[in-house]
Structures are given as structure tokens and as C-alpha cells.
Amino acid sequence: MPKVLAQGKTVECVSKSNLRTILLQNGIDLYNDGAKVINCRGIGSCGTCAVKVEGKVSAANWRDRARRSFPPHSPTTDLRKKLPNLVLGDVKVTKFDGFWGQGSRIVWTPKG
Template sequence: MPTIQALGKTIECDQGANLRQVLLNAGIELYNGKAKLINCRGIGTCGTCAVAVDGEVSPPNWRDKTRRSLPPHSPAKNLRLACQTEVLGDLKVTKYDGFWGQGERILWTPDAPSPQDSTT
């Protein structure tokens, strides 16, 4: 079973599991600010569940590629939409600031929350 490291937690999941669902089920806050209330609930249209992923995941599908090609995202930034990503092996996940998770400041890492972060 693959393991996911995020926000200081290590979570086991089935191979092929949806990254968004695994993180949310583990109690990991995936959305920043008002995106907690206003998001597409996993259909890949809003882009608020963007995370940096280190490890083996499915290739980006057309929804992931399309949404990340539109501002404020950039295809040049190494992010993925958690809702459109299947876990294929062990992962380390990092979340950035900004409504869409597109910012430069790290909110949480695989190991823990960022020291300068008091709220997500």
C-alpha cells in the first residue's frame, strides 16, 4: 500500500486512490481561506486543491492540465490538482498559500505546518 506524507501525518491508501479524498479523509486541510467553502468539490474546475507532489502519481489528465494552464495557475509551476490525481506510489505533499494554492509561501510540508503559518 502506498503511503502519503502530508502535514506531519503518514497515511496509507490503496494504489489508485484519489489524492483529494485521501487527504480530506485523513483530516488534512486542503483548501485555503474561503476556498474551504467555495470549491468545485473534486470535479477539477476550480483549481483550489493544487498541491506539489513528490512521488509516483497518475499523469495529468485534461482537466488538470486545462485548469492549471489558466491564471492564476501556471503550467510552469510544478503543481497538481489533488482531485484529479491518483496515488500510484509513496508520496510527499506540500501545500502553498493563495486562494488556489498557487502562492510562493509554503503553508505545510510533508513533515509539518510551516513555522510562520498560524492559519491555513
């Protein structure tokens, strides 16, 4: 079973599990500041759940690519939205600051 490491927690999940769902079910903070109240609830339109994902996840879908093509995101960064990511193997997740999760300061890492 794949393992997801995020915010100091290690969570095992079934292959092809939705990363956003796995993180929420395990009490991992997905959103910064006001984005905790104002976000798209997983439909993939807002981009406030952007994180750095290292490991085996599904390829970015058209929604992820489209949202990252608009500021404050950029298609050239290694940030991904959590929504379209299906866990295919072990994954490490890092969250950055900023309303959209696009900042330069790390909020949490896989280890905490």
C-alpha cells in the first residue's frame, strides 16, 4: 500500500486514492488562512490547495494545468493542486504559505 507523508503523519492508502481526500480524512491542514473558509471544496477551480508533491501521483489533468496557468500560480513551478492527484506510490507533501499556497515559506513538510 502506498504511504503518504504530510505534516508529520504517515498515512497508508489504497493505490489510486484521491490525495486531497486522504489528507482531509487524516486531519492534515490543506488550506492557509482565509482559504480555510473560501475554497472550491475539491472541484478543482480555486487552486488554494496547491502543494509540492514528491513521489508517484497521476499526471496533472486539464483542470490542474489550466488553474496553474493563471496567477498567482505558474505552470513552470512544481506546485500541484491536491484535487486531481491520485496516489500511485509513496508520496511526500509540502505546504507553502500564502492564500494560494504559492509562497516561499514552508508551512509544513512531510516530517512536520
